Amino acid sequence: MCCRSTIKTNRLNNYCQKIDTRCLGLFPNEKISYKIFVLVIVTMGFLQNVQAKSDYLDSNLSSEERVSLLLKEMKLDEKIGQMCQYVGEASEGSIETQDTKLDYTLGLGERAGLIRDGKVGSFLKVASYREANILQELAAESRLKIPLLIATDALHGHGMYSDPATLYATEIGLASSFDTGLAEAVARSTAIEMRATGYHWAFSPNIEVVRDPRWGRFGETFGEDPYLVTQMGNAMVRGYQGENFNGQENVIASAKHFVGGGIAYNGVNGASADISERTLQEIFFPPFLGAIESGVYTIMPAHNDINGIPSHAHARYLTDLIRKQWGFKGFYISDWKDIARLQSVHKVVETEEAASQLAVLAGMDMNMHGPGFFDHIKSAVLAEKIPLHRIDDAVSKILYAKFQLGLFENRYVDKVQLEKTVLRKEHLDLALESARKSLVLLKNNNTFLPLATNVSRILVTGPGANNQTILGEWSRLQPEDNVVTVLEGIESVASNKTKVDFLPIDGYGEIDDSIIKKAAKMAAKSDVAVVVVGENSLRFDKDKTSGENLDRPSLELVGDQLALLKIIKSQGVPLVVVLINGGPIASEWLVENADAIIEAWEPGMFGGQAIAEAIFGLYNPGGRLPITVPRSVGHLQSYYNHKPSAFHRGGFYQSSRSPLFEFGFGLSYTQFQYSDLQMRKTVDPEADMELSVILKNTGVVAGDEVVLVYLNDKVSSVTTPVRKLVAFDRVHLKAGEKRKMKLNISKDHFKLLDVDMKIVLEPGEFEVVIGDDRLIETIIAH
Ligand code: BGC
Numbered sequence: 001m002c003c004r005s006t007i008k009t010n011r012l013n014n015y016c017q018k019i020d021t022r023c024l025g026l027f028p029n030e031k032i033s034y035k036i037f038v039l040v041i042v043t044m045g046f047l048q049n050v051q052a053k054s055d056y057l058d059s060n061l062s063s064e065e066r067v068s069l070l071l072k073e074m075k076l077d078e079k080i081g082q083m084c085q086y087v088g089e090a091s092e093g094s095i096e097t098q099d100t101k102l103d104y105t106l107g108l109g110e111r112a113g114l115i116r117d118g119k120v121g122s123f124l125k126v127a128s129y130r131e132a133n134i135l136q137e138l139a140a141e142s143r144l145k146i147p148l149l150i151a152t153d154a155l156h157g158h159g160m161y162s163d164p165a166t167l168y169a170t171e172i173g174l175a176s177s178f179d180t181g182l183a184e185a186v187a188r189s190t191a192i193e194m195r196a197t198g199y200h201w202a203f204s205p206n207i208e209v210v211r212d213p214r215w216g217r218f219g220e221t222f223g224e225d226p227y228l229v230t231q232m233g234n235a236m237v238r239g240y241q242g243e244n245f246n247g248q249e250n251v252i253a254s255a256k257h258f259v260g261g262g263i264a265y266n267g268v269n270g271a272s273a274d275i276s277e278r279t280l281q282e283i284f285f286p287p288f289l290g291a292i293e294s295g296v297y298t299i300m301p302a303h304n305d306i307n308g309i310p311s312h313a314h315a316r317y318l319t320d321l322i323r324k325q326w327g328f329k330g331f332y333i334s335d336w337k338d339i340a341r342l343q344s345v346h347k348v349v350e351t352e353e354a355a356s357q358l359a360v361l362a363g364m365d366m367n368m369h370g371p372g373f374f375d376h377i378k379s380a381v382l383a384e385k386i387p388l389h390r391i392d393d394a395v396s397k398i399l400y401a402k403f404q405l406g407l408f409e410n411r412y413v414d415k416v417q418l419e420k421t422v423l424r425k426e427h428l429d430l431a432l433e434s435a436r437k438s439l440v441l442l443k444n445n446n447t448f449l450p451l452a453t454n455v456s457r458i459l460v461t462g463p464g465a466n467n468q469t470i471l472g473e474w475s476r477l478q479p480e481d482n483v484v485t486v487l488e489g490i491e492s493v494a495s496n497k498t499k500v501d502f503l504p505i506d507g508y509g510e511i512d513d514s515i516i517k518k519a520a521k522m523a524a525k526s527d528v529a530v531v532v533v534g535e536n537s538l539r540f541d542k543d544k545t546s547g548e549n550l551d552r553p554s555l556e557l558v559g560d561q562l563a564l565l566k567i568i569k570s571q572g573v574p575l576v577v578v579l580i581n582g583g584p585i586a587s588e589w590l591v592e593n594a595d596a597i598i599e600a601w602e603p604g605m606f607g608g609q610a611i612a613e614a615i616f617g618l619y620n621p622g623g624r625l626p627i628t629v630p631r632s633v634g635h636l637q638s639y640y641n642h643k644p645s646a647f648h649r650g651g652f653y654q655s656s657r658s659p660l661f662e663f664g665f666g667l668s669y670t671q672f673q674y675s676d677l678q679m680r681k682t683v684d685p686e687a688d689m690e691l692s693v694i695l696k697n698t699g700v701v702a703g704d705e706v707v708l709v710y711l712n713d714k715v716s717s718v719t720t721p722v723r724k725l726v727a728f729d730r731v732h733l734k735a736g737e738k739r740k741m742k743l744n745i746s747k748d749h750f751k752l753l754d755v756d757m758k759i760v761l762e763p764g765e766f767e768v769v770i771g772d773d774r775l776i777e778t779i780i781a782h
Pocket of ligand 1 (some may be wrong): 124203336547
């Protein structure tokens with residue numbers, strides 16, 4: 001009988017054979033035979049049990065089947081454990097400083113025991129593949145051997161990884177490229193480097209729409225336009241997750257932060273956001289809805305409260321809206337310690353225990369760091385304050401990701417594969433492409449640029465000229481050889497007849513008088529000065545001027561940078577300004593006095609090369625602004641898609657009300673001509689509007705053009721923006737080349753939220769504006 005049962009392991013086979021030998025006696029003694037019979041029955045039960053237990057390890061089953069089998073095996077502690085995320089290297093026990101597994105495990109302290117007990121689901125801030133492997137080994141020692149999900153802030157490359165990696169232009173630069181294919185490729189190659197090094201989850205993309213550029217995190221967003229942010233966010237989700245995040249080259253993405261951080265009180269990170277329900281639906285929600293439609297598997301709520309309700313406790317949004325209405329299938333990860341902050345910061349509950357309970361009941365599935373969470377949830381479940389099905393629901397989603405990603409089969413890093421993958425040629429080429437495509441030429445007085453390669457003497461200076469500030473936020477410093485600074489780029493691209501003088505400026509604060517004088521002297525002897533100014537958002541730099549938790553009280557150049565520019569300009573030398581920054585720089589002096597301005601954002605590891613190529617005309621910049629650059633901080637809020645009343649009366653005392661640069665602005669070394677706009681003249685509520693236009697490069701050099709299509713609802717029952725972006729495309733045309741561009745306006749863009757907050761299409765006229773206002777067509781909805 002025993003032999004008929006299916007037995008998989010050798011150990012169990014041996015056990016069974018022993019019983020069989022006794023069975024051969026064919027019950028000579030009834031008492032013994034009865035005992036044997038009982039033993040056989042018990043053993044069968046045991047064997048079936050063991051068989052069932054190992055089924056979730058069967059990779060032939062679907063992830064859904066494996067989740068349900070595993071869930072049946074799990075004890076309450078193990079389930080709640082999956083909802084807990086802890087930090088790795090932030091502790092003293094970093095493998096970087098203590099190089100044995102034992103030392104690292106000791107450094108982890110209590111966390112090592114928690115992993116072995118199956119009470120941890122995920123880790124973040126893991127510095128290297130060595131740490132990732134050790135953490136997974138500890139997880140493999142746990143009863144159910146559930147692997148850990150290892151997360152990192154890989155926003156524009158695997159920048160928080162402690163070994164070298166490929167670093168691309170930051171999100172604001174990618175947005176300026178208006179190239180969704182580029183954004184998707186950047187996320188794809190980031191995912192590939194992440195998986196090769198043991199990471200499975202990118203806390204990216206940041207798809208918050210930003211209306212207050214004082215926010216120090218501007219550079220990690222796609223700017224101010226909901227449509228552009230949505231398209232870029234969707235592209236990155238596709239890039240990270242691939243098809244269903246299945247396999248060895250995909251990671252899960254995290255759409256963050258839901259919602260309103262880009263318009264928080266005073267632009268301060270984490271401060272309250274008061275946003276009308278209409279503005280939420282029209283401006284701030286669309287990127288999240290888009291990410292869900294693109295399959296994003298995790299969402300991170302924002303630090304802030306929205307209209308008085310902290311994002312992490314917002315049941316109406318997390319559960320009713322996002323899950324039930326929008327159909328989000330993945331799981332929520334809290335932002336850093338934000339569940340506990342429901343008590344300590346937002347003060348909506350009296351205890352941390354109540355905070356954990358409130359968040360989980362609102363829909364939160366995983367807690368980002370904080371040891372109390374486990375105990376709070378356990379006692380709430382035991383006291384029946386949180387139903388077990390809420391826990392099962394959270395855990396199932398987390399386990400699903402682990403099965404889909406193939407972690408049960410492949411949890412360790414293969415060093416050989418890693419070496420073949422990280423910094424591979426396609427990734428490096430893409431890094432250069434991202435830097436080139438994100439450049440925006442803001443000013444070019446009398447076509448001063450490009451410079452002739454044989455210009456005889458160039459002064460290069462400014463605090464951003466020769467360092468890694470080009471990498472931007474969420475980056476560690478990279479080996480010098482892997483990064484091309486602006487100075488290095490210019491030195492390598494300029495002809496060897498050109499003398500490049502370099503004056504180092506140390507930091508973004510005060511510049512010593514003697515240096516200012518030296519700058520003047522050197523400028524007087526130069527044919528041109530290239531001055532690299534802006535911001536420093538390098539994550540771990542003591543000299544940083546913006547970034548997470550470092551917001552900007554002014555949008556002017558910080559420290560003495562303007563004084564440096566002024567003294568150089570006063571020498572009569574042509575001034576080329578390169579801006580390295582995350583958020584916009586609002587400097588009227590700069591715009592009036594520079595001969596050329598290149599907005600380079602934080603262009604990544606090959607930023608210096610791309611900038612130099614643009615200065616000398618080896619590359620023709622074609623990016624456009626994904627934001628409005630205001631005249632000053634006092635001109636905020638300042639965004640292009642404002643309501644018609646924004647400027648209908650008066651203006652600012654002694655100041656123009658127009659921005660320094662409009663959203664969508666960007667120059668080129670060539671010119672493009674638009675003609676023959678073709679489209680239906682009436683709106684079909686059931687179909688997208690197709691349009692085509694003939695685009696011709698009429699200049700003498702090749703270049704990229706970003707075609708932007710705006711829509712204006714001329715008269716509507718509620719106020720609507722003066723224009724909104726509804727389609728875009730970027731194309732490369734050789735000199736003289738002509739192309740028919742085809743674009744699509746989604747039918748949804750013609751609809752609005754009426755006075756009752758219903759989505760309707762109202763009859764009336766719409767204006768379609770294309771090619772920087774060069775072609776305008778009026779169409780009608782009946
Ligand atoms: C940030 C998140 C980030 C997390 C983990 C938080 O402070 O707001 O965007 O993913 O830290 O580093």
